[in-house]
Amino acid sequence: MATKTRVPQTVDAYLASVEDPAAKKTLTALRTQLRKLLPKATESITYQMPxxxxxxxxxxxFAFFKNHCGYYPFSGSVVPVLEAELDGYATSKSGVTxxxxxxxxxxxxxxxVxxxxAEIATRAKKPAAAKKPAAAKKALVTDRVTDAAVKEATGRDWKAWMRALDKAGAAGLxxxxxxxxxxxxxxxxxxxxxxAVAYEQAQGQRVVGQTAATGFQVGVVRTLPMTASALWDWVTTQPERWLGPGATLKAEPGGHYAVPKRRGSPGVSGVVRVVKPGQRLRMTWQPDGWMKPATLQLTVMPKAKGASLHVHMEKLPDAxxxxAMRARWSKVLAQVE
Incomplete structure (x- = not known):
């Protein structure tokens, strides 16, 4: 008869049960930080995790699985709204791994945290609304968060924020x-x-169902031991190092790039759409046989030690x-490092 694994009943017992040394060290440090951030919180085991x-x-x-750790905010909204902050991490609607x-x-x-x-505080202050038919619901930030809540938390209501950001020239950011x-x-x-998202929605930059509009997305990031300027030169002058052998690239708006077909890999071509010198390169990505192109963006960001290269793709056809793109870019960045 198989022995049933006993679920730890305390956080101490959970951490003691983690056999991976790196995971134990990481989760113990995470627990210490959460204690400092949430001094009045109680610790327990919920859904078999601390x-x-x-x-x-x-x-x-937080939790440890076979080969990765996870952080969970117990919300379906926190991770999506922090999409930009979490660029480069593997995420789901409920957590980060x-x-x-x-x-x-x-x-x-x-x-x-x-x-x-903030989400808990907002929901506590928001009055109960009458139920609407599913088809009538909107995914706008200003529909989910009241004027009173945003004003109490930030000093301005939604209209005041829209006016302030317009005045600051935010429309082009x-x-x-x-x-x-x-x-x-x-x-x-x-x-x-x-x-930020509410302002983008008001400007028409983000619309209801944006995730569906941009298709499947993936992001990979790696910090490399070189300056941001050197990394930018590498991206724009050595395309064969990250696009593939024989690749050519004209790094200017309207410029074209091409990657020859190789055994096991289709050819890829596209058009450069945006170039922000020293910062960002955005282009279409269309392998042979694709009916519609995806979008590829590379962003260079200076760091205390070196510079990071963020690779982001959207409008991918399926999971x-x-x-496959996550594996591809992870491999490329690992080779570069």
Missing amino acids: TFKVDGAAVAG FPPDQPLPAKLVKTL QARL AHKQLVALVAREVESGWWQQSI EVRE
Whole structure:
């Protein structure tokens, strides 16, 4: 008869049961940080994972699986609204997964906790609304969060934020730049993202069902031991290193690139759409046989030690292609490193 695995009943017991040394070290450090961020929280085991609760509401949880760790905010909204912050991580609607030897940055954990706390506070203040037919529901931030809640948390209601951002010239900013603009006045990462997305929706940049419109997406990021300027030169002058042998690239708006067909790999071609020198390269991505192109974007960001290269793809046709692209770019960046 098979022996039934006993589920740990305390967080201490859970951590003691983790046999992987790197995972134990990472999760123990994560627990310590959560204790500092949530000094009044109670610790328990919920859904078989260590969980921090504030006034009975689950705020953060973590777990170790066979070969990865996971962080869970016990919300279906926190991870999607922090999409830009989590670029490069494997995510689902309910959580973030990461390698045992690559802990989540402390700043990112703080942002996730703040986002969940802000969400709980917002829901507590929002009056119950009459149920609407499913077809009539909208996925707009301003429909989900009341004027009173945003004003109490940030000092402005929605109309005031729209006017302030218009006056600041936000209409021409990329999403991360818009978030950075809001961050000058708002500390909470969740509110920064919510205000930025609300403004984009008001401007028509983001519409209901955007995820469906952009198809399947994937992002991979790696910090490399070179300066941001050197990394940018590498991207724009050595396309064969990241696109494939024989690749040619004209790194200017309207420029074309091509990757020859090889055994086991189709040829790929596309057109450069956006070039922000030293920062971003955005182009179409269309392998032989594809009816419609996907979009490929490379972003270079300076870091304290080196520079990071973010690879993001959207409008991919299905989940299988998404995972293939995740594997492809992970392999490319690992080889570069």
